[in-house]
Amino acid sequence: MTSENVTEKNNSHNATTEKDKDWFQALAIFLSCLASFTAGMLFSWSSPSIPKIVEDKVNYNISLDEASYFTVLPPIGAIVSSFLFAKLNDTIGRKYSLLLIAFPHIISLILIANAKSVYVFYVSRFITGLGDSCLFASLPIYVGEISTPKVRGTWGNLMTFLIYLGQLSINVIGSYTTIATAAYICLVFPIFFLCTFVFMPESPYFYLMKGRTDDARTSLQKLRQKQNVEEELHKLKSDVDRQMSESGSWKDVLTLSSNRKAVYAGIFLRASQQLGGISSFAVYTQYIFLKSGGNVSASTSAIIFMGLCAVLNMCAAFTLDRFGRRKSYFVSLLLCGMVLLCEATYFFIEQFYGGEVNVAIVNWIPLVGMITYVVFYSFGLGIVPTLMLGELFSASIKGKGLLLLNIVFGVLVSCTTKLFHLLDTSFGLYAPFLFFSISCFISTILAVYFVPETKGKTLEEIQQSLKASKTKDKQPC
Structure with missing residues (x-):
């Protein structure tokens, strides 16, 4: 065998080996996202629990x-504690901030399991919000x-997937067990997250x-499952040094063009998502189906709804990098x-013309x-x-940006x-559906x-693209 053939074979083997080493990044993402599974269960806890x-x-x-305040208190708890966890993120690190999530989750579930008074439930739901704040x-x-960009494109949505899987799980568990039993079952997951x-x-x-730098090198070696990470380390160090050279003050969050664009984009994404109705549908899933009637039971309908949320969200990972973030979001x-406009129309006819029109069919x-x-x-959403x-x-304003x-x-x-x-x-039930429908249509225009x-961009490339001209950023999808 010639030296050229040996070299070609070694290069091919190294390329295959490097490709196979993405598994550890996927494992780290999966274990970190277990916290979002519990968060999903606690977020949709009110769906099967409020009727009971x-x-x-x-x-x-x-x-x-x-009981309607069970859905309001978690986000209030998240707002109140946002300042604390934004600071901890840059003080004790991302990993140890994430580990803290387990404690409000555990405390909240223990309170639910033993609650008899509405005020104990209120305290539990407020503490749930502390975990949400830390999570996001x-x-x-x-x-x-x-x-890496490739791994992030494929596995970056695991957080959302496990949130929906958690919402599905609590709808199943909560539909067939008591409030206390469901809480004790859910306790297993934050403890497992903490231990792994x-x-x-x-x-x-x-x-x-x-x-x-030495700790960063060791972290990269574990994540990439290889010893020689000097090239990537040097590039990351250069990127972080450049980003950290910006002062990162609260003033810079809105005065620097790239930071301002990032804040506007982030606020729009969150606002358009929530004004699309998903949180309301998640916490009132069984209530919606119970009130709308139909041949399928409310609990079964809720399980189908949340199950599809989980499964389809995982499938979306394979289309998002193909079509792009902006185009997927627009469509x-x-x-x-x-769809929401059609739902609003049905509920409107049922409420005001149910006696004249046979909506049973x-x-x-x-x-x-x-x-x-x-x-x-x-x-998309x-x-x-x-x-x-x-x-x-x-990197210089990441904590402040996510706090906002x-x-x-x-x-x-x-x-x-x-x-x-x-x-x-x-x-009537048509009103919230109509409101969320109009919000989606308005957001469709603004998404462009x-x-x-x-x-497919690294974090530094994203920063550079945000610094580009407004004309380039505003190209239609």
């Missing part, structure tokens, strides 16, 4: 109006910083921000708006409509905002879930101007 608690006057004696302040950054993620490496970006908004529309909504939502949280901001977005997120979740209840009780394209 309201009906059980022996153990709880809680009204529907009192730390997890997108950790996932974005430990992974502790062995994962810290983000090399964080080490480089602190000037700990998703447009189609979701159309089309009582499958709410379930089919929500399933169609999930399909369109999953390939459901994945792009969370994935881009860890991509948009420079977490506050916006908390306010929107709190307002939209309460707004759903108010519109439903004041006007506010959503940057980050497909």
Whole structure:
């Protein structure tokens, strides 16, 4: 065998070996995202729980109006604690900030398991918000910083996928067990997360921000599963040094063009996602299907709805890098708006013309409509905002940027879930669907101007693209 053949064979073997080493990054992402699974369960806990608690006057004696605040308190807790976790993220690191999530999750579940008074539930739901704040302040950054663009494009949506899987799980568990039993079952997951993620490496970006180059090298060696990481380390160090050379003050968040564009994009993504109705549908899933009637039970309909959220969100990982973030988001908004308008029309006719029109023959529309909504939502609205949280901001203002977005997120979740209840009780079930539909149509137009394209780019390349001219950024999708 000639030396050229040997060299060619070795190069081919090395390329295959390097390709196979992405598994450790995927493992680190998976274990870190286990926290989002518990967060998903706690977020949708009210879907199967509110009907049971309201009906059980022996153990709880809680009204529907009192129970409606179960959906409002977690985002309030997230808003209040956002400042703390944004600071911890840059002080103790992404990894140890993530580990803290387990404690509010565990405390919240223990309180739920033993609650009899509405106020104990309120405290539990508020503490749930502390975990949400920590999750969205730390997890997108950790996932974005430990992974290569290719791995991030494929596995970066795992956080969202496991949130929906958690929402599906609590709808299944909560539908067939008592409130206390469901809480004890859910306790297994934050404990498992705590015991496994502790062995994962810290983000090399964080080490480089602190000037700990040797620790960053060790972290990269673990994540890439190879010893020679000097080339990547040198590039990361150069990128972080450049980003950290910016002062990173609160003034810079809005005065520097690239930071301002990142903030505007982040706020728009979060606002358009929540005004698309997903949080309201997640916490009132069984209530919506119970009130809309139909031949399929409310619990079964909720399980189908959340199950599709989880499965389709995972499928979206394979289309997002093909079509791009901006185009996927634009199309998703447009189609979701159309589906929600159809749902609003059905509920309007049922409420005001139910005596004149026989809607029983089309009582499958709410379930089919929500399933169609999930399909369109999953390939844009459901994945792009969370994935881009860890991509948009420079290292110098990342903590402050995510703090702002977490506050916006908390306010929107709190307002939209309460707004759903108010519109439903004041006007009818058609009203919130109509509101969310109009919001989607407006956001469709704005998406062309506010959503940057980050497909296949490193974090530094994204920063450079944000510094480009406005004309280039505003090209239509």
